[in-house]
Amino acid sequence: MSVGIIGAGAFGTALGLSLARKGPVDLWARDAEQVAAMRDTREHAKHLPGVPLPGTLRPSADFDHTAKNDILLLAVPMQQLRRVVSDHAEILTGKTLVACCKGVELQSGLGAAAVIADLLPDARIALLTGPSFATDVARGLPTALTLACADEALGQVLQRDLTTTNLRLYRTSDVIGAELGGALKNVIAIACGAVIGAGLGDSARAALLTRGYAEMQRMAIARGARPETLAGLSGLGDLVLTCTSDHSRNYRLGLSLGRGEAFDPSITVEGAATARAVAQEAARSGLDMPITHAVVGLLDTDLTINDAMADLLSRPLKEE
Numbered sequence: 001m002s003v004g005i006i007g008a009g010a011f012g013t014a015l016g017l018s019l020a021r022k023g024p025v026d027l028w029a030r031d032a033e034q035v036a037a038m039r040d041t042r043e044h045a046k047h048l049p050g051v052p053l054p055g056t057l058r059p060s061a062d063f064d065h066t067a068k069n070d071i072l073l074l075a076v077p078m079q080q081l082r083r084v085v086s087d088h089a090e091i092l093t094g095k096t097l098v099a100c101c102k103g104v105e106l107q108s109g110l111g112a113a114a115v116i117a118d119l120l121p122d123a124r125i126a127l128l129t130g131p132s133f134a135t136d137v138a139r140g141l142p143t144a145l146t147l148a149c150a151d152e153a154l155g156q157v158l159q160r161d162l163t164t165t166n167l168r169l170y171r172t173s174d175v176i177g178a179e180l181g182g183a184l185k186n187v188i189a190i191a192c193g194a195v196i197g198a199g200l201g202d203s204a205r206a207a208l209l210t211r212g213y214a215e216m217q218r219m220a221i222a223r224g225a226r227p228e229t230l231a232g233l234s235g236l237g238d239l240v241l242t243c244t245s246d247h248s249r250n251y252r253l254g255l256s257l258g259r260g261e262a263f264d265p266s267i268t269v270e271g272a273a274t275a276r277a278v279a280q281e282a283a284r285s286g287l288d289m290p291i292t293h294a295v296v297g298l299l300d301t302d303l304t305i306n307d308a309m310a311d312l313l314s315r316p317l318k319e320e
């Protein structure tokens with residue numbers, strides 16, 4: 001089946017590069033100048049400099065042309081997903097749409113697949129998530145991802161069609177678990193970056209990563225996810241990658257917070273809005289999400305990193 005990608009940022013372009021090894025892929029960007037530059041230079045200079053774009057990857061500023069493909073991957077930032085889908089709802093109705101965003105929508109508390117379902121009840125929806133830096137995917141390095149789809153038959157088709165020589169896709173029908181694993185790991189990565197940035201040490205990071213994983217499970221299970229999904233690529237796998245690598249933008253935001261440095265607000269950091277959305281839901285439902293609350297406190301500058309750690313360390317002692 002033919003593939004089109006909506007969103008020519010780092011990840012959309014990287015997925016396009018990988019999939020274009022199997023056949024033609026249309027890649028839509030809203031910015032016609034960016035499309036012209038990609039066509040002329042055969043490079044995505046801003047996000048993937050030095051990686052040549054093959055002729056089978058076809059940048060386009062024509063949404064409707066790209067949307068004619070059988071499978072559409074949506075690779076825009078989470079907080080922009082509703083706008084992109086609703087702006088093009090007519091042409092997207094009934095299509096096979098694979099959300100590639102990681103986050104929880106601030107206004108609704110929904111994950112990526114749920115936002116699409118909210119807008120397009122007739123769409124055939126799946127989610128592609130898991131540990132994968134765009135630079136690795138673009139360079140053809142080995143990567144394993146999770147393809148989540150409630151419709152098992154469609155999930156099998158997508159798993160086959162979106163697997164490439166360097167992208168190996170595992171399949172699950174637990175869309176909520178996959179969605180929340182990919183979203184919540186970004187919040188914990190900000191926390192881990194902050195402790196490393198503040199010089200609090202690798203042991204503190206290991207504690208946050210592990211207790212953060214418990215927090216991710218708590219929220220995901222409360223929303224109906226299966227625990228084993230959180231233990232897979234979309235949860236634990238992506239948590240480990242994002243909490244331990246300077247390549248992660250979420251982790252790097254945390255490093256800046258810990259060091260008291262400014263961070264470029266134009267960089268896509270999904271964990272910031274997701275932390276706020278999750279903290280709001282936790283407050284409503286009474287779920288215990290102390291690390292998420294600490295991250296919101298750091299982002300809002302209500303807390304210093306030392307206050308946040310002191311709060312976490314002084315919580316009542318409990319069983320693990």
Ligand SMILES: NC(=O)c1ccc[n+]([C@@H]2O[C@H](COP(=O)([O-])OP(=O)(O)OC[C@H]3O[C@@H](n4cnc5c(N)ncnc54)[C@H](O)[C@@H]3O)[C@@H](O)[C@H]2O)c1
Nearest residue numbers: 008009010011012030075076077078080101102133134268
């Ligand atoms: N970069 C990675 O390594 C990576 C890996 C896995 C998943 N993801 C996920 O992919 C999603 C996109 O991230 P990214 O890294 O590609 O971000 P990015 O900042 O590199 O690119 C985002 C792209 O979306 C476009 N965009 C923003 N708002 C838009 C709108 N309203 N309409 C049309 N286009 C719009 C921007 O112009 C930009 O090209 C995020 O949810 C992220 O978590 C990223």
Ligand SMILES: O=P(O)(O)OC[C@H](O)CO
Nearest residue numbers: 130131132133248249250
């Ligand atoms: O750069 P980040 O922090 O958005 O992480 C990118 C991917 O989600 C890693 O799997």
